[in-house]
Amino acid sequence: MGSKNGKPVLRDEDVKALVQSSGLDEEQVREHFNAFVAEHPNGKMKMKDFREMMSKALPKKDASKMEKHVFRIYDSNNDGSIDFQEFMVVFYIMSDGSPDEVLEKIFRVFDVNSDGTISKKELKRIIKDILSGLIKTDNPEEASEKLITTSAFAEMDTNEDGKVSLDEFKAACLGQEKFSKMLALKVIDIFIDDE
Structure with missing residues (x-):
């Protein structure tokens, strides 16, 4: 993923890599990216944003104690935030991975x-x-x-x-x-x- 004027951009090589790894087509990858950037304009999801996403995704479960642990699944480079590629890799693996x-x-x-x-x-x-x-x-x-x-x-x-x-x-x-x-x-x- 690149950056232009401080805004995240999805390069063609990123799209190709995500199409290969995610099972989604090019248009779907771009749609997911646009939705991700609409929610996270700097291209990074912080723990607070992740907590909100978890509570929306799991309204019937008390996953609050597990948030920080699940966050580690996504934050593969341990930088304290989740970028679009990290998010998509986990999305793919948890839905279609071996x-x-x-x-x-x-x-x-x-x-x-x-x-x-x-x-x-x-x-x-x-x-x-x-x-x-x-x-x-x-x-x-x-x-x-x-x-x-x-x-x-x-x-x-x-x-x-x-x-x-x-x-x-x-x-x-x-x-x-x-x-x-x-x-x-x-x-x-x-x-x-x-x-």
Whole structure:
């Protein structure tokens, strides 16, 4: 993406790349870009804008505790904002990506400090936020936060080195491990309209 007189512009090479990666045609990419820039004139979506988008997209869910975690999925360069290309890449992956691509993005939710691994402390924090916002714990039989953390971490940390790599995370989720799969599906659920 380029910039002309401080305004974001979509270059032809950007359009071509997004057509290839998104499954949209050229006109659709330009329409999405124009809508994005109409909402975000400087071409960047900040956390505040993202929060508003999440609350509109998920009026029936309390996703407020998950906002900062989901924001990391989009902000791939960790600059504190989401540009149009970052937004479109996630849009495509979450709608038409392979399971591998989807899990790579979901991994960023759990990797709180963006160091390429998930620690037990990071996993515990995410589970706490998922439980308080996305899983209603009115049911006394609902698994406890500690049980979920311990079980999921044990499923994922196959080499028992105290941290979960991207490959371990993907293997646990794709291997249908009970708690790993449940957590990944809860994150995916954020992107799916349940109507």
